[in-house]
Amino acid sequence: MKTKRILSILALSFIVTISYAQKGKVRQAKKEYDNLAYVKTSEILLEVANNGYKSVDLLQKLANSFYFNNQMKEAAQWYGELMAMSEDMDPEYYFRYAQALKSIENYTESDKWMRKFYEADRSDLRGRAFASTVDYLSMIEEASRDFEVVNMDINTEFSDFGTTQYQNQLVFASARGGGKKYMWNEQPFLDLFSADKQEDGSYSNVTAFNDQVNTKFHESTVSFTPDDQVMYFTRNNYYNKKYKKSEDGTNRLKIFKATLEDEEWTNIESVHFNSDEYSVAHPTINLKGTKMYFASDMTGTLGKSDIFEVDINPDGTLGEPVNLGPSVNTEGHETFPFVNSEGDLFFSSNGFSGLGGLDVFVIREFEKRRELNQQLILENIGRPINSPMDDFGYYENVATEEGFFTSNRDGGKGDDDIYSFKFPECEQVVEGIVRDEETDEIIVGAKVTLLDAEGVVLNSQIISADGTYKFEKLECEKEYLIRIEAEDYETVEERFTTPKKKQDLVINPKLEKDVKGITEGTDLAQTLGIPIIYFDYDKYDIRYDAEVELQKVLAVMNQYPNMIVDIKSHTDCRGKADYNAKLSENRAQATRNYLISKGIDASRLTAKGYGESQLVNDCGCEPTNNSDCTEEQHQLNRRSEFIIVKM
Template sequence: MRNTILITILSLSFFSWNAHAQKAKVSAANKNYSNYAYVDAIQTYERLANKGYASAEMFQKLGNAYYFNADFEKAAQWYEKLYQMQSELEPEYYYRYAQSLKSIGKTKEAAQVLAKFEGKASNDSRAKRLQNNTDYLEEIKANIGIYTIENAGINSRFSDYGSAVVDNKLVFASARDTGGVGQRKHSWTGEHFTNLYAAGVNGDLIPSDPKRYDANVNSKFHEATPVFTKDAKTMYFTRNNYLDGKKGKDANKVTLLKIYKATLVNERWTNVIELPFNSDQYSTAHPALSPDEQILYFASNRPGTLGQSDLYKVAINSDGTFGQPINLGTEINTEGRETFPFVTNDNQLYFASDGHPGLGGLDIFTAKINTDGSFGEVENDGAEVNSPKDDFGYYRDSETNRGFFTSNREGGLGSDDIYRFTSKSRCKQLLKGQITDSATGEFLARATVTLLNKQYKEIATTTADTQGNYTFTIDCRRTYSVRAQQKDYTPKETKIKIAATSGETVVDLQLESTVCKVAIGDDLGKCFGIKMIYFDLDKSNIRGEAALDLEKILDALQQHPTMKLDIRSHTDCRQTAKYNMALSDRRAKATIAWLNAKGIDKSRLTGKGYGESQLVNDCGCEPTNASTCSEEQHQMNRRSEFIIT
């Protein structure tokens, strides 16, 4: 990937050597590095390293130079030397080393280095995302089958990337024959600067016969990533900081990126102007329009950026002016690179990132843009559109599900190639269920039901109908939680793993009422789910966990001063009937004594033990004291009752 377009911020520093000649060479390399002239820097650093010189800073810069040019094999080579040379590294270098290893298939080694990264960067959102999504590789690979992908058929041996469709043309950036007489190659990429090209497309979006696009737009510097309004009369595009023959530079004399606007007049693009939120001091690039064309999304490393580049949005006012850029926030942006946004007509945001868990390099991710401007869960777009290399520049027609993306994956013609795809609808399921009262089984009409993702973020809410029924449409292969709430009931939440095939998943929820309606003859203990007051074996002293349940009974008695209780203790059939009767009676009396000691008058409490005389099932033992019942069946008979009299 060519990072003049990727927008990456680099921390630069200088180092020295003893020999004067080596100082001169390294100084020259650093100068090129700080101006993004990676080709020269790589050559100088590699020559020095091959002569046996070793420097952590040099290995950092060699690793970075290859990493940001997507040569992950060589990046891993130099990061490994850095890793071996220093026992403690900045978290960023563990992350880049791991990404490089993963990109060349060394997943086991990558996992070990990622563990180092997670330990070093516990506050880094990328580490948290990895910790919260340990099975992300399985989820990515499970999406196989969604895309049918082929080379777009218009690629050159140079860099071709980015896609937009307008007036039956595919408009893209290319470094092919853009070099004119006297035009220099870009020192970073070793290729000529990119210009915009256009290829005709048919109804199936099959492109052919690419030609250079409008000369009024193309300059002697980079042009890329155009986006067009629906009426095809306005174009926003990325260009190096160059307008009307004047080249702008930042404080370090580097020409960065800006977004420009052009207007179509008499079939020619005219009135090229830069947008007001550009700056000479940072890059602004890769415009994308919302379906209503009232919001422009873009990538930038402006002040306030969370990582190396973030995604932003800015309002386009009715009078053509612009609002203030707004960072899309931590749901989308990470400490890494987020770039190349694209928004479909059905409000699905696609973007490239190396900060969210992926296969290596830049991966394409997607998130739903909600009506309130917030975002749904960020999802990797799968192991077909993504690879261990850089994948970016996504475009999709929402009606036909055909589109394009760019990748420097193995098997391409040039450094970056455009691929054409046809996509299927993602696997969906219907999640449904019924909300009822756990005690009575009654339907809980109008209960609020909330759907949460794996990280317990709320992603949808609905209201149950008059029969307590609810439904959600969800993605296959994902983990969700369903939460039900109703007034005067305790909320309940359950987690569910969705199958990998289309169909239905049923999750019924039974809620316990927090307002227990009782009458004479009811068991007060059922209001609190008390089935048994526990005592030590063969003893009648109150245990700690039993005291907690009795505190609930105590509170009810204090809130209702006229309530009287008959406390009944029951045992299972094991041991003799006489023994069980005596034991249960002692326990009933111990319960009464505990409540009395807490201030409940004795006149409000009666009780006795019933031993095994009132079994609730057929688990009797007499006369042998033997039974074939399970422990669960015996447990049903061991119970405590607090009958309101």
Template sequence: MKIIKTKLVILFLCLSGIIVNGQSRRVADKYFEEFAYFKAAKIYEAVYQKGDTTTYLLKRLGDAYYNNSQTENAEFWYKKLIEDKKEKDPSYLFKYSQVLRSNGSVQKADSIYNLLKITIDSQSGEKYVNKENNLQDFLNNGDKKISLRNLAINTPYSDFGGVIFEDKVYFASASPKGEKREKLYRWNNQPFLNLYKSDSYFERVDEAKTDSIFELENKTILSPGINTQFHESSPVFTKDGKTMYFSRVNFNGKKLGKDKKLTVNLKLFKAERVGDDWGNVEELPFNSDDYSVAHPALSPDGKSLYFASDMPGTLGETDIFKVEIKEDGFGEPVNLGKNVNTTAKEMFPFISDDNVLFFSSNGHKGLGLLDIFQTKIYNDSTYSQITNLDHPFNSKKDDFSFFIAKDGKKGFFSSNRAKGKGDDDIYSFYITEIPESERCYQYVTGVVTDKVTKERIPNAIVKLVDDLGTVLEEKLTDSRGSYNFKLECKQENYVVIADKRDYRNPDKKNISVLGKNKDERYTADLVLDPLIIGDQIVIKPIYFDYDKDFIREDAQYELENIVTVMTNHPKMVIKIESHTDSRGAKSYNRNLSDRRAKSTRDFIISRGIEPERIESAIGYGEDKLLNHCDDKNSKKCTEEEHQLNRRSYFYIVRGKEVSIDNVKPTVIDKKGYNNQKDMLEKLNKFKANKTKKLRSKSENDKCFKEDNDCGK
């Protein structure tokens, strides 16, 4: 009886712990769903310490810190989720790779990102693969110097969004107003944002007085007519100075508006100039309680208003939209489309006087979390390729709220990067020209050659790529197969990549310029392996498992090369020959090789190649063994030797003109290895015309075997 009582007490204590844990987690869930991430994280951690290590809890803990940009804490919990629990959800692989990169673990971030790309092949995760982009070149760091300053008006709280209007700079700050019972924003446990203005001035920072810093002073809060007890931010002004647009939470002066989930969203408002102040505040007609509309920006002609929103029609988490400003109101909001927006976050738009759209995104490939990007807006409302502003504007953390003045020299952006004063800080920048005599350049040169012919390859594509995979520049090799790049003197690593149609995989070389000198030159010669030699498409043999006819994964990779060549040469027609090893009856092996040929043919057709472009797909059974493993010696052979005979080959029947001088056929000796020397000697005997269509394989084989002068 005593034992039974003891067991009941233990069971009661265990159940009590589960109940308490469940109650605590529900409380944390409520805070989380109300965006009170600071409080939610603390309770989730207490629940974890009591034994709840479920994937649900780890996701919530990681997200609570991720949403507050506390990337070190987010990495700790995402690591447990991804590495301990083996979570494969693309959204969490994406976020884990982001926080790793933000925290400086670039190689590990790349490894997780590669796992993400593999995962999306079998899941609906394409939206988490970053769009590629180029680096910004309108601020060419080679001939300009960019001076940054963490502004004196920054506080330990969130400060962001400087814009110049008349002789003042306007921005948002969560610094305390000095009230006795000031409200706190539960998302980050800071005071709510208010709008401020400051005076600006220049400060010379070197003896030569060539380096200027743009600084602010005399911080003043805007009137209660604009600021409320909740958030205001992101002001923008019309050129006539009569109207200010800004963001505010869904608050009408008396109560907060909420959606069905009790979420308080953001809205856009406009105010009119009233003397030296602002008043007559009203919200814009396309706002809604059900979604957020925020971060306004005006086109240079003042006819369009840009903003960020998660309204219906959004491609991702938040997109950038624009709406026409009419005399009697506004048009219908229009999404900027897939060139600008991704399925992640795009926000904080700004349009410069020369019609360049700047915005922040974590969906385009960047240096860390939110990065600043730019694209030129054309007259037909299309956009140039997205480019990343790179250092010093972007960092491993969040970078956003970019603004550049009319003179194109000074401006602001905001960041929570390392060595700041607190949360988000405002940084000023000032751009000065560097005299030509002081500019620093380095050079990368090289040649691209054919691996088989050893000849240089003209018109090969050569790309210069940074260590994040961003294409900096792209060129074609000249008639001698040469290329060259002129680099700004940055402390960076680069990769040079060469590629051309009808060649196998691109070749690449790593170039490090860390700590190198001005005018230093680097050589990176590249070699490409041809996909076509003579009348044969050159790929590694496509092997089959014993007594099987399905296309293995390693064979699929090689077959994609066939598809690439045939796509590049739409008139090309090929034939397929498949083979078996010697084990089994000859009639059975003939049938098996036919099935292998058919499987090979079907795969190529499934990739979009027309059936009529495959003249035949024939199996030869064990008639054409590559080695000594015939019926007599079969039992003496290893499985690796038998494997060499279970293969498919591909031959061009017509549709490919090649130069005889460039033909160096590959043959396979009885051991299955490449042996070209003797064949090249015989090939020289029938070179005649510089360019002609090659004979069929059977005709060439006859020439080689009989040692005839087939060139005639």
């Protein structure tokens, strides 16, 4: 009964129903506690990169430092260099790069990396939100919201549907008018009616909208231009008192135009792309008055009916219709389009996965995305708008936060009823505990700041002994970030988008130390996170990746001009012991000479090779040792260490 009911109302052939530090501050890590000194690794990384020495690891850390501090222009720069060096990495970097690009309005490139992110990990919800998904039931549940829809008092036992607002009225179609009955449902033909908005927000005083527009056949689904001077509406193929049919004997639907003169709707005319052979119906006009969207089964339609757009020219004439394509249309029915003031496209479809019958879908930022040739992301708007029955004719007023739709769901008054709703109030809570990454201890005194997507500070809290923070009254479906700062720790930011339904969000950030204690005996390789200064087998040339790491040592020695460092070079066990001793000596001296060539006084550096005498694993080459080690295991022994001899 559900879809057939709408079919019978309008036409048999045409159904009528998606940084580590505070921004701008560079703290010099020169504090000393007793005999300890400190190195701020983020500053070292930037200095090294600006000197032209880069590696995948270095660029990852550097880009993250800007990303977490919401410095997206810089983050995009360094992520871009990272991707140019290597795309083979954790997909999370693709996501961060895409977000950084989007923040600088490079939408085309951002979409590229979001697609790569989705392809790299199809189980990630962010990627699945970007791409289409077959997991539609959980997605619909995710989109569903808890608010009340009200069967309006203006409904009757007849069919009432298809609303739009005009000035202080609600205009809709209804079969309540009496007169000649439509043979398919034994109800009177549809006319346009209006109801007045009352001070309490309700609608009453239903009257026929206009005698010039209403005829003895069907009229429905009207839309007005922004200046309220022109209206477009749907009517049977009845014009100038002539009732026409297609070659197969069907009376189709057409869109008509009327203009307001002296408070009367006159000059009613058929739009130029109407035809006796197909239907055109359900017009909606965008906020700027530059586009009209409608449904049709004209030539080129992908399915039973598709959504089309047509330009409204400055002189009021209409251009040529354009099918919105497979991102919107399917082999099924797409109908009842509506574009809100923000450019979101709503429409009903039975071609996409839904709860049953026609469901309402939306494509957010449709007009903007279409203009920029960006991917269109379809969303089922979920319950309570959608149901197992037909749900269509969606309309909303963003300014007044009210909306309307039509449904033939159980519990209605007639065949189709108009339902109203108020935009639901939705507040979120985000909370968590701040801990040390290494020790898992609570970081007392840490500062947690809540910011909006543009980096505007909304609130902040100082962590007390229980380690907890809590921010309340966040808006739903909005992007936020929290920034966590603490003395001697790297600043971390967590970016998140609140869901559509009210719920508590838990984010438990863990901070890593950003200052490293150094004193006599410290190995700078461990302090600075230098994995190992590698050398190729049987060689002692400074490789490029080793040069990147040596730049970190160079930066520290420049920061502490009285520091003396002992360089220790080691080999693996392969080859004769005396040869390895000589090879490691050459490597130690090569490392020392490199640092001297970069300006370090020779008196500050000692160097010695230890050959294979100090292996870090069991990969010895004597018969009693493990001789089946891999190349990677042997390479771990080909290393250099940088021991602070004197501060």
